[in-house]
Each structure stands twice: as C-alpha cells, then as structure tokens.
Amino acid sequence: xxxxxxxxDSATARMFIKRCLQIIGLGDxxxxxxxxxxxxxxxxxxxxxxLLLTDLNMPVMDGETLVKWVKASPKxxxxxxxxxxxxxxxxxxKQLLELGAxxxxxxxxxxxxxxxxxxxxxxx
Amino acid sequence: MIxxxxxxxxxxxxxxQTLENMVFMEAMEHFDSAYELPADDVVCNSIxxxxxxxxxxKFAMTKTLLRKLTGNIxxxxxxxxxxxxxxxxxxxxxxxxxxxFMTNLLADNQEYKIGLPESHNEKVPEVDASTIVWKLMTSxxxxxxxxxxxxSLVALKDN
Numbered sequence: 529x530x531x532x533x534x535x536x537d538s539a540t541a542r543m544f545i546k547r548c549l550q551i552i553g554l555g556d557x558x559x560x561x562x563x564x565x566x567x568x569x570x571x572x573x574x575x576x577x578x579l580l581l582t583d584l585n586m587p588v589m590d591g592e593t594l595v596k597w598v599k600a601s602p603k604x605x606x607x608x609x610x611x612x613x614x615x616x617x618x619x620x621x622k623q624l625l626e627l628g629a630x631x632x633x634x635x636x637x638x639x640x641x642x643x644x645x646x647x648x649x650x651x652x
Numbered sequence: 653m654i655x656x657x658x659x660x661x662x663x664x665x666x667x668x669q670t671l672e673n674m675v676f677m678e679a680m681e682h683f684d685s686a687y688e689l690p691a692d693d694v695v696c697n698s699i700x701x702x703x704x705x706x707x708x709x710k711f712a713m714t715k716t717l718l719r720k721l722t723g724n725i726x727x728x729x730x731x732x733x734x735x736x737x738x739x740x741x742x743x744x745x746x747x748x749x750x751x752x753f754m755t756n757l758l759a760d761n762q763e764y765k766i767g768l769p770e771s772h773n774e775k776v777p778e779v780d781a782s783t784i785v786w787k788l789m790t791s792x793x794x795x796x797x798x799x800x801x802x803x804s805l806v807a808l809k810d811n
Contacts, residue, residue, distance in 0.1 A: 539737065543726065617765075618761045635751060636669065636748050
C-alpha cells in the first residue's frame with residue numbers, strides 16, 4: 529500500500545486533496561495528514577512515505593523550506609514532492625522545481641490535473 | 653501602469669472555477685443586482701493584496717450557506733459542525749479565489765503577492781463609492797458577495 533503524506537494547515541485543503549486522490553484511484557493509499565512542514569519532515573524521517581503533497585504557505589515551516597530539507601536529507605532526497613499553492617507565481621514555481629519539487633500545482637486542483645501530475649506515481 | 657485583463661470578469665471566473673472545483677457548485681452573477689445579504693445571517697473574511705497592486709478583498713456569504721458547505725465538504729450533520737471548520741472553509745475558499753483572481757487579472761507570468769486570510773466577522777462590509785462589489789450566487793441561488801477596495805486595485809476597474 530502506498531503511503532502519501534499531505535502537509536497543509538487547512539483541514540479543508542487536506543480534505544480536497546484526499547477527495548482528489550480518491551477520484552484518481554489512490555483511495556487505497558494510506559494518507560497521513562500534518563499541518564506544517566516541520567511535522568511533515570518528522571513523519572517522513574520516522575516512517576518511509578512514497579509521496580509528499582505540500583502546501584506552500586504554512587505556519588512553523590513553509591513548503592519551500594520543507595522541500596529544501598527533504599532534498600538535503602540523504603534518506604529522503606528521492607521522495608517525490610508535489611507543491612500545491614494558491615500563489616501562482618512563475619518565479620516561485622521555477623525556484624521550487626530547481627530545489628527538487630517534482631511538480632507545482634495551483635489551487636484549486638482538479639482531479640484531471642492531479643492525475644496528470646501523479647501519472648508516474650500511479651503507474652508504478 | 654500595470655498590464656492587466658478585465659477586472660470584473662477576472663473575479664467571476666475565479667469564483668466560478670473555485671466553487672466548481674472545491675464544492676462542486678456553479679457560480680454566476682446574481683439575478684437581482686439590488687440583492688443585499690441579510691445582516692443577521694452573514695459571515696465575512698478578508699485578504700490583502702500586497703504586490704504589484706495594493707488592495708483588500710472581502711468575501712461574504714450567509715452563515716446558512718457556509719454551514720451547508722461545511723456539512724457537505726466534511727460529510728457532517730448540522731449539529732456536528734464546529735465553528736473552526738466553518739472558518740477554515742471560508743479562509744481556504746477566499747485564499748484560492750484571490751490567487752486565481754490575480755492570475756486571471758494580471759498579464760501572463762506577472763508575479764504577485766497576497767497575504768493570509770483574516771478571521772471572519774459577522775457584519776456585511778461597508779461600501780463606499782470606490783468599492784467594487786460583485787454580487788454572485790450559486791446554482792442553488794445562495795448569495796455570495798465580494799468587495800474590493802484599495803486605490804491601485806480599484807484603478808484597474810473596467811471602463
């Protein structure tokens with residue numbers, strides 16, 4: 529069973545992401561929900577996860593810092609990260625991709641967009 | 653001068669896309685342009701636009717609609733709904749709407765900065781001559797209103 533970690537301080541946003549995952553056929557995955565990057569990092573280091581979906585603007589540790597920490601960790605460096613943000617900023621998107629994010633998606637994410645972004649992950 | 657697309661339509665498209673994707677509802681202009689939200693059944697939150705223009709967007713709907721959305725999204729009965737869940741939905745909707753509004757409004761690839769949604773209050777926002785107001789409704793005829801203020805934002809108003 530795949531383990532998917534969702535980091536977003538909004539319970540509503542996490543609910544929408546989970547609903548999207550169900551619609552695109554990842555309803556069987558084990559979903560772990562956290563509210564900020566620091567918590568996400570702790571969870572990922574403790575038990576392996578297969579995919580990280582993270583918001584950008586979060587308290588305590590934001591999504592950009594989370595991407596940096598994950599990619600700097602030898603244990604987590606290969607973890608695919610999808611950043612989901614309401615700030616559709618091309619410069620920030622480029623920066624996140626350069627830091628190692630797999631994809632950057634703008635809210636609201638529809639199931640077809642999520643499916644396209646996770647195509648490689650779903651096919652594995 | 654900021655290069656931009658039509659402001660009024662940018663907001664309508666943002667609200668439509670957000671409601672369709674997040675709560676599976678359509679949004680359109682309210683059929684009654686004189687409609688006002690009932691003062692005793694309203695919730696409102698706000699967010700600042702910081703760059704490249706400055707302004708504030710306020711988002712208002714009836715508490716009744718917000719309760720309905722909260723129940724639908726979290727699959728809860730009415731008596732199970734917590735105020736924090738209602739706040740969270742209102743903030744997430746506004747955050748997403750304003751991000752999309754800025755993307756729709758500004759020329760391609762132009763950067764922008766917005767703040768974080770501020771907690772709601774239960775008053776209909778005050779409107780003056782310079783406030784831009786969008787009066788919208790869902791496919792179930794529940795009203796939603798959006799208010800834009802701030803000189804540099806309002807200056808982009810369509811002629």
